[in-house]
Amino acid sequence: MARNRFHRSRYGRYAGGPDPLAPPVDLREALSEIGDDVMAGVSPERAMREFLRRGGQSMRGLDAMAQEANRRRRELLRDRNLDGTFDEVRRLLDSAVLSERKQLARDLDDDARFAEMQIGSLPASTAQAVRELSDYDWRSPDARADYEKISDLLGREALEQRFAGMKEALEGATDEDRQRISEMLADLNDLLAKHNSGADTTADFEKFMERHGEFFPEDPQNTDELVDALARRSAAAQQMFNSLTPEQQAELAELSAQAFGSPELMNSLAQMDSALRAARPDLDWDSGQQFSGDQPMGLGEGAAALRDTAELEELAEQLSQGYAGAQMEDIDIDALARQLGDEAAADARTLTDLERSLRDQGFFQRAPDGSLKLSPKAMRRLGQAILRDVAAQLSSRGGDRRTDLAGRLGEPTGATREWAFGDTEPWDVTRTVTNAVLRTATESPGAVGPGVRIDVRDVEVTETEARTQAAVVLLVDTSFSMVMEGRWTPMKRTALALNQLISTRFRSDELHLIEFGRHARSTSVDELTGLEPRMEQGTNLHHALLLAHRHLRRFPNAQPVLLIVTDGEPTAHLEPDGEAFFWYPPHPQTIGLTVRELDHLSRMGTQVTFFRLGDDPGLANFIDRIARRIGGRVVAPDIDGLGAAVVGDYLRTRKTR
Incomplete structure (x- = not known):
């Protein structure tokens, strides 16, 4: 009889690197908060470090764990004696x-x-x-x-x-x-x-x-x-x-x-x-x-307490990440579990995995000057998150939410609906015949005859979506007041949301971004995202309109759409020599040049919408008068609703095309 041989195996925690069976780290919250910090003027590297220090909704940050380690160390010294x-x-x-x-x-x-x-x-x-x-x-x-x-x-x-x-x-x-x-x-x-x-x-x-x-x-x-x-x-x-x-x-x-x-x-x-x-x-x-407490310890306990205090002090330093060359891998997870518990160790492990994933999955890249910046992949993910927030705000608003007028004589959307008087969309033959068969079987179960009789109630048409191209220009105010009044980050979030919507949903449209302070300049969404606050006065809407006019002329067959986000009256204009003229209160020449450019854009058939931020009566008076003059619209959203207002207005103008 053969002797059975048994192989004894030892099982333990996987130590060959990241756990291959662990669920992927959810990066959405981290990217959202890092993106907000970057848009507020913080460097991506520092923004990531700050998120690791703060933590998220489901995990403690490094600061909280460092505070806990320091508190435990103080308690040991305060409550015990030798x-x-x-x-x-x-x-x-x-x-x-x-x-x-x-x-x-x-x-x-x-x-x-x-x-x-x-x-x-x-x-x-x-x-x-x-x-x-x-x-x-x-x-x-x-x-x-x-x-x-x-x-x-x-x-x-x-x-x-x-x-x-x-x-x-x-x-x-x-x-x-x-x-x-x-x-x-x-x-x-x-x-x-x-x-x-x-x-x-x-x-x-x-x-x-x-x-x-x-x-x-x-x-x-x-x-x-x-x-x-x-x-x-x-x-x-x-x-x-x-x-x-x-x-x-x-x-x-x-x-x-x-x-x-x-x-x-x-x-x-x-x-x-x-x-x-x-x-x-x-x-x-x-x-x-x-040790100054009233709980006596023996020699062994005292030595153990001192080992704990030393380990807690070392953990606090590791968690602070305040020394040169600090890395998340420096944190002793086993020591953290011993001193602060398994939950703290799990939080630290999650933060480490999160940082590694952000770097390894290409959410950061090096700029030519060696600095770290958000990659296009990160910008897309950030734009998706912001657009979801904007969509949630839009869905909670009242008003006409019909979607059956998706377009006329355009590309099929894949959906069908019942025919209504005046519809010119093509019939969906399969759905129409199926409806006729089902109706006949229901209304006349015993009827037998050749062919199928189609009633007007059976007809379904294929929805189509208009693909008329639009050239959309978004002008965003980057003057000093936008920073001081807390409108800097919402302005950037709005640009990202609109860029994400157009680049993924309405790719035939063209979006162009222009930022204006004392001067104006064309910019990209990633440049605008990383733009640091400028402590300069001046709202040069005139220069921004000149750039918008030049851009829109490049698309003669597209519907021109101009969206202007600002919180101040025009206080600067561009001189013939290229220098900016600034004066406050607004100089009549600045107002005149700005109005002239708006008239030029209006004659091109541009749909203009002003998004007025704040309660400045001078700004309200100027925008209301110019909107009546050129047939534009004025929207006065609160700061949290700016993104929803801009995206909603773009969708409204697109529906009317």
Whole structure:
């Protein structure tokens, strides 16, 4: 009979890079917020960093986690103190002396009287009293047991500082257990000596772990990992000693000699600490912390608390990302999970994946000057998000929302509808015949005859969409007041939404962007998105209209559409020499030149719509009068509804073409 062979497998967290089975990171929120910051004048690199610091709706940002790490560190120092072991030793000593006094009071021999004198003359120092009683011949079994607990406690605490779980594992330890500890320390010091001299081998490490692996729950895989784990704990033990008062340091040094009843343990630990310090001099061995709380800790707990404070301090620095060359990969996810919980680790991992995805998927690119900017792909995604927001605003408005008048004598949309009087669209034969068959079967189930009778009720026509080209020019005010009044970012979002709509839905139309402040210039959507606020006065609508007129003449067969977004009266115009003339309040010559250009555009048949921002009475008076003069429209949206107003007006003018 063949013997069954079983293969044992170990499973753990995937460590070969990003999890291939993890769901893709949702970049929409990040791109939206990064885009808003870029449109407000922030560089793309800084905008991404700011998003990582703030976080999103479903994940904490780096700042929140750094604040949590700092808060946890402050709480450790504020709520704890290092008196735990000293208090416990004092309690055991008092209990032993009291039990011995009771026993001596019952004994009537002369030796008992001498022992009473010895007990009564113990020094006030706990450490000195423990040392003087090291050779005392205890008469009370209870007293002897309490005194032996002191040496056992000191030994376990000293080991707990440097080896995880020793305090509990060695409670009630036997002489055999202590011997195993001594052998482990001797072998460890030999291995460390070889490691520091460069003479250790993999076989040395494997032999050591085979004999003493039970003492190392961290499961190190090589000597370097073993040294790293031990050195961090040893450095924390030294920091804890540095954190004691001089009186406590003297007490501890004297008490430690009584660990397990002899100085052998502390000598071995001192040798180990020296070797670890030589191996890892980069660790902080000389600092300390001031604990000021009322919750006492033992030596092991104190060293663990100091390891936690050091780890929390390091995490706070990693999370701040404030140092040169900082990267999200610098954050120790395992340490974050230990200190702040699995949820914080998941948030940090998501932020890291998000940053990596933004870079790897081509949402940023280098400009010729070396700076980072949003790529065309990012601009498309950002435009899609903004257009969705605008569409949601439009859908919530009242008014005529009919879609059956999608166009006349144009391209089919793929939809059909019932024929209505006056329709000129072609019939959908399949739908018409199907309707006739179904109607006949329903109205006259028993009727049998040749052919199919078509009633006017059966006719369905194919919807078409007009494809008349339009040349659309959007003029956006970039003067100082747009920045001061918080209209800078909404203006850019409006341009992106309109660009996204035309470039994806109405590709036959042509969109041209012109920004105007003291001067005007043609721009692209990505240039406008990254445009930094300008602290210059002047609203040169005249120059912008000249550029618009020049552009519209390039499309003689297209319907000209002009959309003007502004929050101020024209206060500048272009002189013949190309310089801008600025005057406030508006100069009559500026008004005259601006009106003349609007008249020229009106004679071209341009559909003009003004989007008036703010409540400036001078602007309202100027726009209302000029709109009546050229047959234009005036829309006065609130700042949050600007995008919906512009896109809605474009769709309205397109429907009338």
